[in-house]
Amino acid sequence: MKCAYIRVSSISQNTARQEEALKSYGIEKFFIEKVSGKNMARPKLQEMLEFVREGDICYCVDFSRMARSTKDLLSICELLQSKSVHLVSLKENFDTSTPQGRLMLTIIAAINSFERENILERQREGIAIAKAQGKYKGRKPIEVSDFGQYYEEYMSRRTTKGQLAKKLKISRPTLDKLFTEYEKTHAITE
Numbered sequence: 001m002k003c004a005y006i007r008v009s010s011i012s013q014n015t016a017r018q019e020e021a022l023k024s025y026g027i028e029k030f031f032i033e034k035v036s037g038k039n040m041a042r043p044k045l046q047e048m049l050e051f052v053r054e055g056d057i058c059y060c061v062d063f064s065r066m067a068r069s070t071k072d073l074l075s076i077c078e079l080l081q082s083k084s085v086h087l088v089s090l091k092e093n094f095d096t097s098t099p100q101g102r103l104m105l106t107i108i109a110a111i112n113s114f115e116r117e118n119i120l121e122r123q124r125e126g127i128a129i130a131k132a133q134g135k136y137k138g139r140k141p142i143e144v145s146d147f148g149q150y151y152e153e154y155m156s157r158r159t160t161k162g163q164l165a166k167k168l169k170i171s172r173p174t175l176d177k178l179f180t181e182y183e184k185t186h187a188i189t190e
Contacts, residue, residue, distance in 0.1 A: 003029040004059040005048050005066060009036050018061045021090055025059055037068040038116070040075065049076070054084040062091035063108055068116045070109035077105060142174055151182050 004027045006018045011034050019030075029051070033044035040046070045066075052058055058080060060066045066089075067073035077096055080087050087096045092108055094101045130136030144150065150168065153159050159167070165175045 001029065001053070001056045002027050002059065003031065003048060003052060003056060005045065006030060006032045006061070007037055007042070007045075007065045008034050010034060018065065021061050022059055027059060037064065037066070037072075039069070040067070040072050045076075049079055052080065052083060052085045056083075057086045057088060059088045059090065061089070063089050063105070064112045064115075067109070068112055070106065070113045073109040073112070074106065077102075142170055142178065144168055144170075144178060147178060147182055148186075151179065154179075 002025060004022045004025070006015045006022070008015055008018075013034065015032055015034075019032075022030075031044040031048040031051075033042055035042050048058065063073055066087075067076055077087060081096070092104065094104050096102060096105055127136055150164055154161060154164055161172060161175055165172050168175065170178075
């Protein structure tokens with residue numbers, strides 16, 4: 001079976017370019033996700049790795065879509081090889097079943113990892129400059145008016161944290177942070 005893995009880094013990006021590039025390869029199953037490639041904890045990647053079987057061919061537009069770190073890319077390739085699955089990257093145009101292909105894979109993965117580290121470094125530098133100029137304040141803190149009422153609602157077991165987070169339209173970690181801040185400012189101990 002021919003399958004393809006397509007990834008973009010954020011919800012706002014679209015996958016049309018990658019889908020178009022893979023159109024002529026007779027792909028039978030696509031695994032598409034919109035999530036960072038910083039690690040292997042990606043649902044569609046894991047689904048694809050579970051799905052493929054001996055003799056399958058897995059396509060990607062380029063290896064940076066598959067993984068951003070050398071270690072992760074090599075792990076993915078090793079897993080695919082152990083299942084006798086062939087990996088084809090359109091951009092790099094080489095065969096991972098040969099020693100030369102594996103060497104090129106390692107070099108390209110290292111370059112992709114280096115590129116990601118450079119992007120993050122430039123981002124940190126840009127934020128530091130913006131902070132020094134007073135242009136960057138970070139994320140605005142989440143404020144919930146009358147949070148004490150919600151805190152009491154949870155403490156008296158009239159609601160769960162999950163229900164409360166949904167009601168306030170915030171994430172659970174954000175709710176936990178608000179609870180911690182509230183307890184600090186109101187000297188509440190467990």
